[in-house]
Amino acid sequence: MPQFTARRALVVVRCSRFALCGSLFVMLSGAAIFNAACHRAQPPLRVCADPNNLPFSNNRGEGFENKLAQMLAADLGLRVEYTWWAQRRGFVRNTLRAGVCDVLLGVPSSFELAQTTRPYYRSSYVFVARQDRRLALESLDDPRLQTMTVGVQMVGDDFANSPPAHALSARGLISNIVGYSVLDDYSQPDPPARIVHAVARGDVDAAVVWGPLAGYFATREPVPIDIRPVTPEIDPPFLPFVFDISMAVRHGDAERLQVLDDFIVRRRGDIDRLLADYGVPRLDRGGRRAAR
Numbered sequence: 380m381p382q383f384t385a386r387r388a389l390v391v392v393r394c395s396r397f398a399l400c401g402s403l404f405v406m407l408s409g410a411a412i413f414n415a416a417c418h419r420a421q422p423p424l425r426v427c428a429d430p431n432n433l434p435f436s437n438n439r440g441e442g443f444e445n446k447l448a449q450m451l452a453a454d455l456g457l458r459v460e461y462t463w464w465a466q467r468r469g470f471v472r473n474t475l476r477a478g479v480c481d482v483l484l485g486v487p488s489s490f491e492l493a494q495t496t497r498p499y500y501r502s503s504y505v506f507v508a509r510q511d512r513r514l515a516l517e518s519l520d521d522p523r524l525q526t527m528t529v530g531v532q533m534v535g536d537d538f539a540n541s542p543p544a545h546a547l548s549a550r551g552l553i554s555n556i557v558g559y560s561v562l563d564d565y566s567q568p569d570p571p572a573r574i575v576h577a578v579a580r581g582d583v584d585a586a587v588v589w590g591p592l593a594g595y596f597a598t599r600e601p602v603p604i605d606i607r608p609v610t611p612e613i614d615p616p617f618l619p620f621v622f623d624i625s626m627a628v629r630h631g632d633a634e635r636l637q638v639l640d641d642f643i644v645r646r647r648g649d650i651d652r653l654l655a656d657y658g659v660p661r662l663d664r665g666g667r668r669a670a671r
Contacts, residue, residue, distance in 0.1 A: 421456070421457060422457075423452075423457055423458045423459060423460035424448065424451060424452045424455065424457045424458070424459050424460065424481075424482065425460050425461075425462065425479070425480040425481045425482065426448045426459055426460070426461050426462070426480055426481075426482050426483075426484060427461075427462050427464065427470075427471075427474035427475050427479075427480040427481075427482065427483050428444060428445070428448075428461050428462070428463060428464075428484070429463070429464065429465055429466040429470075430463040430464075430465070431465070431565060431568065431569070431570065432465075432466055432571065433568075433569050433571075433572070433595065434591055434592060434594075434595035434596070434657050434658075434659075435484075435485055435591070436484075437568075438461070438463055443591075443653055443654060443656070443657040443659070444484040444485050446653055447484055447650065447653060448461075448482075448484060450646065450649060450650075450653070451482075451639075451642055454642055454645075454646065455638070455642075460480075461480070462474050462479045462480035465562070465565060467534075467562055471483075471492045471493065475492075475493055475627070475628075475629055476492070476629065478629075481628060481629070481632070481635060482626060482627070482628060482635070482639070483626060483627040483628075484626050485624055485625075485626070486624070486625060486626075486627045487622045487623065487624065487625070488622070488623035488624065488625040489623075490625070490627060493627035493628060493629060493630065494627060494628055494629065494630045494631070494632065494636055495625035495626070495627045496625045496626045496627065496636060496639045496640050496643060497625065497640050497643055497644075498623035498624060498625050498663070499624065499625065499626070499643045499647075499650055500623075500624050500650075500654055500659060500661055500663060501621065501622070501623045501624070501661065501662045501663035502589070502590040502591055502621070502622065502624065502659060502660055502661060502662060503590050503608040503609060503612065503620055503621045503622075503660060503662055504542060504543055504587055504588065504589055504590060504608070504609045504620040504621075505587070505588060505589075505590045505593050505594075505606045505607055505608050505609060505660055506585055506586075506587060506605075506606070506607045506608075506609060507530075507574075507575060507578050507585060507586045507587070507588050507593050507597065507604060507605070507606055508578060508584070508585040508586075508604070508605050509578060509579065509581070509602055509603070509604060509605070510602070510603040510604060510605045511602065511603070512584070512585075512605075514584075514585060514605070515605065515607065516585055516607060517607045517608070517609070517610050518609075518610050518611075519546050519547070519550065519609060519610070519611070519614060520550070524547070524550075524552060524555065524585075525552065525555070527555060527583075527584035527585055528555055528556075528557055528583045528584050529543075529547060529552070529555050529556055529557065529583060529584065529585050529586060529587065530556075530557045530558075530559055530574045530577050530578065530582075530583040530585070530586030530587070530588075531543040531544040531547065531556055531557070531558055531559070531574075531586065531587055532544075532558075532559055532560075532561050532571070532574060532587075532588060532589065533558040533559065533560050533561065534560075534561055534562070541558075542614070542618055542619070542620055543587035543609070543620075544556055544558065545618060546614045546618055546620075547587075549614075557577070557582075557583050559573050559574035559577065559586075569596075571592050571596075572592075572596045572599075574586050574588055575588065575592070575593060575596040575597060575600065575604070576596075576600070578600075578604065579600035579601065579602050579604065587609060590606075590608070590659065590660035591657070591658075591659045591660070593606050593660070594606060594657070594658030594659050594660050595657050595658050595659075597658070598658055606660060608620075608621075608660060608662065612662075621662055623663075626639045626643070651664065
């Protein structure tokens with residue numbers, strides 16, 4: 380009798396254990412499926428970006444803003460979804476303001492068309508010249524500029540829309556300026572790179588170029604390129620050559636803005652390393668030393 384009781388108890392325990400394990404398996408499997416479904420149902424990180432604008436972004440994911448988007452999405456447990464639009468007139472209106480995407484990853488911190496985060500880097504326009512010319516240009520008031528051809532970036536068909544062109548024109552050097560559109564032939568890869576190519580080829584003596592673009596493309600030229608931040612940083616009465624750069628969301632999107640600000644603080648080291656990998660000249664880390 381005791382043997383029977385013990386055997387029956389063992390059977391009951393085994394059956395109970397298998398039932399419990401089976402129940403747990405079903406519960407855990409259901410939870411996994413539910414969590415996966417919830418993950419798929421989560422809205423993506425919707426990024427507004429230019430498909431042909433290295434070193435910032437392109438539709439192959441090669442820019443540092445692409446990498447920043449991946450870092451942010453991984454941090455939040457989301458996937459990245461892009462809305463591609465050329466960064467020219469109407470870019471913000473047709474992307475962020477239209478509600479088809481939610482985040483811009485690189486705008487001046489003073490940008491009025493969106494609400495900006497804390498800055499995540501500070502850069503400058505830079506003088507770009509071949510190292511073998513030994514020009515070491517730094518100042519807009521360098522008298523040698525009087526006899527040089529100087530490339531400048533243009534956004535439209537008016538020299539005055541570019542800080543370097545405006546500053547050089549104010550110094551009576553308008554005939555020295557050679558304009559290079561940042562839009563250029565958009566059917567070709569990397570249209571903004573043309574101004575750095577012109578320096579490397581000797582088409583112009585020097586150029587004044589936005590720092591991140593210059594730092595990235597200078598390393599891809601067949602000859603060594605010298606890069607030095609422009610002085611003064613603010614050309615009187617008030618023409619800035621140095622800009623803090625932030626991420627941005629629509630005005631009033633306070634919750635998303637806070638998420639981005641928190642990310643910038645927590646991942647500061649990773650962001651700094653990413654920017655260094657792309658040769659971004661920094662004035663917030665390392666002062667005024669030459670980038671190359």
